[in-house]
Amino acid sequence: MITKDALWIIAEFEGARIAPVTLQLLTKARAIANGRAVAAVVLETPAQHGEATLAQYGADEIIVVQDDGFAHASDRTQAKQLTALIQAHTPNTVLFGATPAGRSLAPRVQDQLETGLTADCLDLYYEQDLLVAVKPSYGDNVMCEIVCPERRPQMASVRPNTFSAKKATGGPARIERVPATVAPDAACTVQNTAVKIAATTSLSGARKIIALGRGANKDAVIAGTRQLAEKLGASIGVSRPLTDRPDFTAEQQIGQSGVTVSPDLIINLGISGAVQYQVGMSASKLVISANRDPKAPIMAQSDYVWTGDAAALVAALQELL
Ligand SMILES: Cc1cc2nc3c(=O)[nH]c(=O)nc-3n(C[C@H](O)[C@H](O)[C@H](O)COP(=O)(O)OP(=O)(O)OC[C@H]3O[C@@H](n4cnc5c(N)ncnc54)[C@H](O)[C@@H]3O)c2cc1C
Incomplete structure (x- = not known):
């Protein structure tokens, strides 16, 4: 029963x-x-x-x-x-x-x-x-x-x-x-269903993510981050402003109107940490953030912070790895 x-x-x-x-x-x-x-x-x-x-x-x-x-x-x-x-x-x-x-x-x-x-x-x-x-x-x-x-x-x-x-x-x-007896719906019948294949590597299931925000919106920083992500086996996510770029899609946006992620590691580069962004990544296990403003909201939500230019952190990590 x-x-x-x-x-x-x-x-x-x-x-x-x-x-x-x-x-x-x-x-x-x-x-x-x-x-x-x-x-x-x-x-x-x-x-x-x-x-x-x-x-x-x-x-x-x-x-x-x-x-x-x-x-x-x-x-x-x-x-x-x-x-x-x-x-x-x-x-x-x-x-x-x-x-x-x-x-x-x-x-x-x-x-x-x-x-x-x-x-x-x-x-x-x-x-x-x-x-x-x-x-x-x-x-x-x-x-x-x-x-x-x-x-x-x-x-x-x-x-x-x-x-x-x-x-x-x-x-x-x-x-x-x-x-149950499922009667056909006169107004609408489903002809076929297929699982959507994301155009990008699935962000929602990624264990490691490097996320880029407005403070990292430079071609050189983005190129360096792509190399870093490859070395780390990480996926790339973005905050809302970067979806205006032709090289990112809305599928890569983390946040309330984007994807919710729960990786083991997320590195935020040049992201302020607006509530709409943070709700999408608050289940991340280890949060590292780089921002030149030590008072940016993301800094208080991070396990480790780098106060300074995001480009410098990307360059240092590239050298290290
Ligand atoms: C209904 C609604 C839904 C939304 N949904 C989403 C969503 O799903 N996802 C989302 O991301 N946003 C969303 N937004 C937008 C959100 O409110 C913020 O505007 C957005 O998250 C800001 O992105 P950002 O942190 O990259 O940019 P900004 O807020 O402009 O922050 C840029 C940061 O970079 C730092 N910075 C600048 N230069 C450097 C540098 N050289 N090195 C290091 N740091 C630097 C600055 O100090 C600043 O903290 C939504 C808004 C609304 C109203």
């Missing part, structure tokens, strides 16, 4: 595998659940099998809704299935990945359930029964803690790489199969 009042994660596939954001959400859910059951909900075709992976990341229950029709189901159809499931089993909380699919599904479900949804959260925790969703607000200058005291379920979406995923130790997950 499906547990009532549980914390649900809406699982997503990326090709044949469960998307990393689902595993990150499961790990976070496990950490904050405080005795509440954690369930992963997966809408899949009979050819897809996400259950084993979901079990490894700490789901107590896996609710499998399976039908051939999911291969061509529109977002509207999936949202209807999820809404019916939520109405039948009354979870306390429902979490989505803030991916293109999650961003399309979550508000449709929210509208049908007439409950609250906090999008693009950076942190989640409970105060007793109340989910507190933390996100930048008011022109992204302050962090707001948003709650939904009156309606259930409480819903939130979280961007990929905001949390890290860790395999869980614990008992096996209980698998609940829910019968």
Whole structure:
């Protein structure tokens, strides 16, 4: 039997595998659940099998809704299935990945359930029964803690790489199969799906990143950084101003309106550390920043700082490596 009042994660596939954001959400859910059951909900075709992976990341229950029709189901159809499931089993909380699919599904479900949804959260925790969703607000200058005291379920979406995923130790997950008949959507049918191949080396999964900002916006510094990145096996990211250059794309922008990264090492060159940048890299493990202004906000958020010209640091590191 499906547990009532549980914390649900809406699982997503990326090709044949469960998307990393689902595993990150499961790990976070496990950490904050405080005795509440954690369930992963997966809408899949009979050819897809996400259950084993979901079990490894700490789901107590896996609710499998399976039908051939999911291969061509529109977002509207999936949202209807999820809404019916939520109405039948009354979870306390429902979490989505803030991916293109999650961003399309979550508000449709929210509208049908007439409950609250906090999008693009950076942190989640409970105060007793109340989910507190933390996100930048008011022109992204302050962090707001948003709650939904009156309606259930409480819903939130979280961007990929905001949390890290860790395999869980614990008992096996209980698998609940829910019968489904997916009727075609007269307004829209999905003809084909394909995993997007990024034009650049994937920044979101990079373990080492060198990030360039306006203070490093010189051809020579960028060329030196590219050589350094190759020696270190690092990917290159940028702050917003550098996406105006023809040699960088929006896919390389780190931050609130770009990619969220969580590398083991990030080196920030000539980046001031605006909140919109920092929210995209706050999960980085070791932060090194070079800025000629010792009071730049990024300096207070760094493990090691270099006060001076970014070009000089790049040249020194090139010589060293
Ligand atoms: C809704 C919204 C969303 C946004 N989303 C994003 C986002 O996703 N990502 C993002 O990056 N921005 C985003 N921004 C823009 C953000 O507010 C900042 O404007 C941007 O991050 C600043 O980039 P920067 O740090 O490179 O430039 P600046 O803020 O101009 O900082 C440049 C820094 O370089 C230093 N410097 C100058 N010369 C040198 C030198 N020779 N050597 C060393 N240091 C030097 C300066 O001291 C300064 O600290 C967003 C803004 C809004 C309103």
